[in-house]
Amino acid sequence: MPTDPRARVRRLVEARPFQRAxxxxxxxxxxxxxxxxxxRVMATAxxxxxxxxxxxxxxxxxxxxxxxxxxxRAFFRDPWSLFDLFVVVVALIPASAGSEVLRVLRLLRVLRLLxxxxxxxxxxxxxxTAVPGIAAxxxxxxxxVYVFAVSASTLFAxxxxxxxxxxxxxxxxxxxxxVADGWADIAVPIAERQAWAWAYFIGxxxxxxxxxxxxxxxxxVEAMNRRHDEEREPGPDADARVLAEVVALRAQxxxxxxxxxxxxxxxxxx
Numbered sequence: 001m002p003t004d005p006r007a008r009v010r011r012l013v014e015a016r017p018f019q020r021a022x023x024x025x026x027x028x029x030x031x032x033x034x035x036x037x038x039x040r041v042m043a044t045a046x047x048x049x050x051x052x053x054x055x056x057x058x059x060x061x062x063x064x065x066x067x068x069x070x071x072x073r074a075f076f077r078d079p080w081s082l083f084d085l086f087v088v089v090v091a092l093i094p095a096s097a098g099s100e101v102l103r104v105l106r107l108l109r110v111l112r113l114l115x116x117x118x119x120x121x122x123x124x125x126x127x128x129t130a131v132p133g134i135a136a137x138x139x140x141x142x143x144x145v146y147v148f149a150v151s152a153s154t155l156f157a158x159x160x161x162x163x164x165x166x167x168x169x170x171x172x173x174x175x176x177x178x179v180a181d182g183w184a185d186i187a188v189p190i191a192e193r194q195a196w197a198w199a200y201f202i203g204x205x206x207x208x209x210x211x212x213x214x215x216x217x218x219x220x221v222e223a224m225n226r227r228h229d230e231e232r233e234p235g236p237d238a239d240a241r242v243l244a245e246v247v248a249l250r251a252q253x254x255x256x257x258x259x260x261x262x263x264x265x266x267x268x269x270x
Contacts, residue, residue: 004248010070013063022063023116029056030110057091060109064088080115087112122227130223134216141212148204149174156197159190177201178208 012018032049035041042049064085068075075081087108094102114120149170156164163173163186177183183201191197 006070006072009066013066013070019116022059023113025056025059026109026112026116029053032056033107033110056109057088060084060088060091060112080121084112084115123224126224126227127220129227130219133219133223137212137215137219140215141208144204144207144212145171145174145178148208152200155200156190156194159193160186163190174204174208177205178213 029052032052035045036049067081067084071078071081075085090102090105090108114124149167152164152170152174153167157166162169164170173186177186183205187197187201191201
């Protein structure tokens with residue numbers, strides 16, 4: 001059992017039962033925020049829901065204060081901790097103090113699941129590390145759509161001016177084809193007049209959907225696997241914590257040795 005008060009508080013806030021209780025309160029608060037959108041529910045149980053809101057916010061405030069005390073300056077260097085602090089500060093602002101924006105910002109409490117649940121936090125961190133790769137693939141997708149849109153405006157403007165009359169219409173139509181939103185209404189009339197148009201639309205679908213979009217999935221999965229491997233390896237924070245525990249244990253042993261050295265030895269025959 002650690003003797004340092006900060007260590008005790010840190011052990012409390014990092015305990016699994018404490019974390020589960022916070023997750024339960026976040027889910028409860030999400031349910032309450034959803035119920036508040038029903039006028040009939042607010043008419044019958046409005047005061048009860050408001051009381052639950054106040055209690056949950058109070059627990060969140062206590063939790064953040066305990067974490068600040070336990071982690072010290074390290075709390076303000078952690079982006080997830082700063083997000084939790086921002087959510088709590090927003091929750092303390094009365095909803096009547098501003099427009100409906102403050103009421104909408106209360107939904108940020110639900111997003112605290114991202115910082116509390118480790119698996120969700122890992123997914124967000126993986127997506128953040130995958131941003132460069134996703135941006136590159138996004139640029140490739142824009143280039144593919146642009147090339148096909150310009151060529152479609154050249155080839156099909158006379159046949160379907162409402163779909164491919166200019167660049168903006170071509171981009172919109174190709175996007176509908178890419179997401180399979182009424183693509184037959186666009187492609188079939190043109191293909192009935194020009195049979196080779198099927199090859200054009202199938203080629204665009206293969207390149208944009210089955211190649212480029214699948215690259216997004218591949219980059220994201222690779223980033224998540226890499227993040228998972230990093231989570232399994234002990235980082236510098238874990239090493240520093242172990243070192244601090246070893247130093248504290250060594251200090252306790254030193255004090256014990258000094259106490260034994262100053263204790264008088266028992267006399268013979270006593």
